[in-house]
Amino acid sequence: MKQKTPKPDRREYTLMIVPHHTKSVFRICIPIKTIKYTAAALGICLLLLSGTMLNYRFQANAATQDKLELTQLREVNDKQKAQLTELAKATADLQEDMNRLNQLDSDLRRMVNGEEAAETSRSAPARLSNHNGQGGPEVKPNIDQLTSLVKELRAAAIQREESLTNIKSAIASKNERMAVTPSIWPASGEVTSRFGWRNSPWGGGSDWHPGIDIASSYGTPIMATADGTVTNSSWFGGYGNMVEIDHGNGIVTIYGHNSRNAVGVGQHVKKGQVVAYMGSTGMSTGTHVHYEVRVNGTAVNPSSFLQ
Template identity: 35%
Template sequence: MAKKSYTLMVVSDHNSPVKRFHIQRSFLIQLGVGVMLVGGVALGATAHYFQVAKDAAENRILREENLTLRGQLKSVRERIEHIGSTLDRVERFDQKLRAMTLLSDPQRNLAMGPTEPGNTAPTTDTQFTQLSHSEVPGVLLGKLDKLSAEATRQEQSLQELQAYFQDQKSLLASTPSVWPARGWVTSDFGQRLDPYTAERVTHAGLDIAAPHGKEIHAPSDGTVVFAGLEGGYGNVIVIDHGYGIKTRYGHLAKMLVKAGDKVKRGSLIAAVGNTGRSTGPHLHYEVRVNGIPQNPRKFILEE
C-alpha cells in the first residue's frame, strides 16, 4: 500500500517554474506530535516556574515571620529574666523587712513562706533567669505562669507589710510622745504624800507647774471623749488615742475642745488652771493604757 503524501506547490510571481514539494503524511503527523510535545513541555515549564516563584515568595514571608518570632521570643526571654531578677530582689528585701519587723515570727502566723534556710525554695533568680535559647513557647508560657504566681505571692506579702507599717504609723501618731505643756514637774508618777492629808498615796500622773493660762497641746492624735468637771480634778479633758491609750488633763482653767472633736499632735486643747483640788496653777497629766495608769515619761521622746 502506497504511503499517502501531500504536494506543496510554490508559485513564483515571475516566470520561474512552479516548485513542488512532496511531504509524507507520517512526517506531518510526527511534526504535529513534536509541536504538541514541545508546547506541553513549555506549558509545564511555565507552570513550574510560577509555582517555584510562588513557593519562593512564601518561603521569604515565612523566613521573615520566623525572624520576627525569634526576635519576639528573645524579647520574652529577656523580659522573663528581668522580671525574675526583680522578683528575687523584692523577695530578699521582703525577708529583710520581715526580719526587722518580726513579721516572720512563726508564733504570729504572719509569714507567707518558709523562713528556715534549709527549707527555703529556690529563688526566682535560679528558677527563671537561666533560660535556654532553644525553649519553645510552651515552656516560656509555663515560666510566665510561675512568675505570675510568684508575683501574686509577693504582692500579698507586700500588702501585709504595708498594713503593718500603716498600723505602726497610726500607732506612732497615737503615742503621746511630747510634753502637753512646758513647766516644772512638781510631783512625779508613783507614791507621794498627799498635799492635803499628808498620807502616802499613789499619784497616777505628772503634775506640771506652769503659769495660769499656759497653753496645753495634744501630745498625739486622738478623739476627745470627755470635757467637763470631774470631782477634785476640776475641769478635765480625756482624749482617746486608740490602741487602748487615753490621756487625761486636769485642773484646767479653760477647755478649748469638746467631746467628739478630733485632735492632732500639737493641737491647742486647753489652758493651765487651778480648778478642783489644787494648791496652785498646774496641769495634772495622766496616760492610761487599757485603763491602767502608766508613767507618762516612758512615752515622751523629747527632752
C-alpha cells in the same frame, strides 16, 4: 466475497527550483507519505513542546511562589526571633521587679513585726546591687522556657499580692492601734513630779501621785497623746480645769490644772491636737499640766507609753 487490498498511495509532490541564466532546473520529489509522516511528527513535537512549555511555566510559577513564601517565612521567623528576644528581656525585667517586691515584702514584715515572718516566701533571691559578677554559656530563649517562666512569675505575683495585702492590713491595724495608744508627750516642759510615791508638795510626808507633772510657761498648748473622744471637759475638784479623753480598749488620759480647755464633751480628737492650755487651776503650786493614763480604771505609769 474477497475484499480488495487498498493500493499504496504513490502520490508525491515535486518541488522545482528554476535558477536564472538558463541553468538546469533542480527538481525534488517528495512522496505524500513522507509529507504525512513529517506533518505527524511535527504535530507530535509541537504537542510535546507545548506540554513542556506549560510544565515549565507551571514549575516556574510554583518556584516563584515557593520563593515568595520562603521569603515571607524568613521575615516572620526573624520577627518572631526578635519578639522572643524582647519577651525574654521583658521577662527578665519582670523577674527583677519580683525580686524587688520580695525584698520590699521582707522589709515591710520586719517593720510591722520587728522581724521577718517565717512564712515569707521567695520566687528568687534578691539581687545584690554592689556586685555584678555574671557568667555561664549563652543560651537563646525558647517559647517553652518563656511560657514556663511567665507561669511561675504569674503565680509568684498572685502570692506576692496576697502577702502585700496582708501586710497592708497589718500596717493599717497597727496604725489604728498606735493612733489610739498614748505615745507622745502632752506638752513641752520640765517634769517636776513623776508617777508613784513622792514628797507631798503640801507637806506632811509622802503621797501617791497617779500621773506626771510637766511644768512650763502659762498658756503652753496641751496636746492629746492619742486619738479619742472627750468624755469630760470641765472643772473637776483638785484637778481644776480638766480634760478627759477615752481612747478605747479601756485606756483613758487625763489633763489637769488647765488655764483653759479647748475641746468639748463628745468631740473626737486626733493625736497631737491641742485640747487645753497650761495653767495652775485646782490644787496646784504653779503652772503645769498633770497628766494621767488609766487602763481599765487603774492609773498606770505614763512613762511606759511616752516616746
